[in-house]
Amino acid sequence: MILRRLWRGCLLAGVGWCGLSAWTATRASDPGPPGLPTVVFRGQGYFVRTVDPKKDDLRLYWKDDQGNPLRDFTSLEKFVSANGERLIFAANAGMFEVGSKPVGLLVQNGVEQSSLNLSEGDGNFYMKPNGVFLINEKHEAMVIESSNYTALLAPAVWATQSGPLLVHGGDIHPDFIEDSKSKKWRSGVGVRKDGTVVFALSKSEVIFYDFASLFLDKLKCPNALFLDGDISAFYTPGVVDTKAHFFGPMFGLVEKPKKP
Numbered sequence: 675m676i677l678r679r680l681w682r683g684c685l686l687a688g689v690g691w692c693g694l695s696a697w698t699a700t701r702a703s704d705p706g707p708p709g710l711p712t713v714v715f716r717g718q719g720y721f722v723r724t725v726d727p728k729k730d731d732l733r734l735y736w737k738d739d740q741g742n743p744l745r746d747f748t749s750l751e752k753f754v755s756a757n758g759e760r761l762i763f764a765a766n767a768g769m770f771e772v773g774s775k776p777v778g779l780l781v782q783n784g785v786e787q788s789s790l791n792l793s794e795g796d797g798n799f800y801m802k803p804n805g806v807f808l809i810n811e812k813h814e815a816m817v818i819e820s821s822n823y824t825a826l827l828a829p830a831v832w833a834t835q836s837g838p839l840l841v842h843g844g845d846i847h848p849d850f851i852e853d854s855k856s857k858k859w860r861s862g863v864g865v866r867k868d869g870t871v872v873f874a875l876s877k878s879e880v881i882f883y884d885f886a887s888l889f890l891d892k893l894k895c896p897n898a899l900f901l902d903g904d905i906s907a908f909y910t911p912g913v914v915d916t917k918a919h920f921f922g923p924m925f926g927l928v929e930k931p932k933k934p
Contacts, residue, residue, distance in 0.1 A: 702877060707910045709763065712877070715892045716884055719877035721908055722893070723763055724870055725927060727815040732871065734767055734782050734832045736774070736923045743774035745920045747909040754928055763927035764909035765873055766861060766902050768836035769799045770922025778835030779806055779823065780923050790823055791835060798900060801849060804837025805899045806830075807863050815871045817864060817897035834923050840864070840886035840898040850883040860885045861906030863925075864895025872898075873925070875908050 702719030706712050710721045725732050735750055737743050744750050747764050754761040769777045777799050778791035794800060803819045810816070810828040818826075819842060820835060838847050840862050857879035864872045872893045876885065882900075889898035905921070 707912065710908060710910050713874070713888075713892060715888045718880055718884065720888060721875045721877065723765075723873040723908065723927075725763075725815075725873070727809050727869060727871055728813050730927060731929060732809065732815075732832070732925060732927050734780065734834055734923055735926050736776070736780060736782065736787060743922070744924065745774055747907070747921075747924070750924055750926055751909070754926060758931070759928045760911075760931055761909070761926055762911060762929055763873075763925075765863075765875070765925045766906050766921045767923040767925045768834045768901055769797075774920060774922045776834070776922050778804075778820070778837075779833055780835070781808070781830045781833035784811075784829065784831050790820065792820060798903070799837040801838035801847070803839050803842055803847075804835065805839040805842070805897075806833055806835045807865075807899050808833035815865045815869055817895075817899045834925075836899055836901055838900055840882070840900050841890045841895060842897060844890070844896040846883065846886045846890060850886055851881070852883050854881040854883060857881055858903040859906055860903055861901040861908075862889060862898055863901060864889040864893060864898030866894050867896060873908070875906055 702714050702717060703712060706721045710723055713720045713722045735744055738753050744753055750764055751761045771777055776788040780788040805817055806820055806823050807817050808830040809832045811831055812828050819839065840847060859876050859879055861875045862885065866872065872895055874888060874893065889895040
C-alpha cells in the first residue's frame, strides 16, 4: 500500500521523503511525509490527516467519466489531474464487493450511487452499529449511525457507509475487547466537536479497541468510523504506488492549481 506496503518492500529511488529503508525497520514515532504527521498512542504509531470541510474540498470518488471503477490512487490522481485539479490526499473510503461496488451507501456530489445497506450479515461492515460519514450541503461533516441517515435535515453531498462505528456518541463500540488478540492494519475517519475531519492509518497491526481509543482519547473524536483493515492506505503527493491492489470508493482531497 502507499504508506505501508511500499515502505515494507523498500522503495524506488527518487521518492524523496521515503528514503530507502524498509517500513518494518522504522519506529512508531518516526515522522511521516509532509501533510501526514505521526501520532503515537499507547506505543503504536499512526499517520494522521486533518481536513476542514468548511474550507477544504474533500470528495468521494468511485468511477471515471466512462463509468469504469478507478480502483487505485494512481488512476485517481490521473483522473483528478485531467480535470485541471491536484490531488493532495487520498484514502480508501469503505468496503466493497466484486467489481469495486460499495457494500453500502455512496453519495457523490448529491447523487446516490449506491443505496444504504441496513441488512444483517457477517464481517466488519455488518457489526452493528455501523455508520455513515457524510458532508452535507452546509459543508458540515458528520459520522452518524446508519439507521439515522434517512432522518437528516440537511441532504448529504458526499457520503460513504462502512462499519463498524469505532466511537459513537463518545462511547467505544461495545463489542470491542480490550485484550483482543486480533491485530490488523486499520484505517478510519472521525469528526471532532468543532467539525474537523480526522483520518488515521495505523503504522502497524492494532486491535479494534486501541484504534477506537485513539480516536476518542487522542484525536478527540466523539464519533468515528472504521474504513477497512489490511488493504488500507493513504496517498500523498510524491509517493509512487507500485503495489497491485484495488479499492472501491476513495476519498480525495483536491485543490485548484495555484496561478503563477
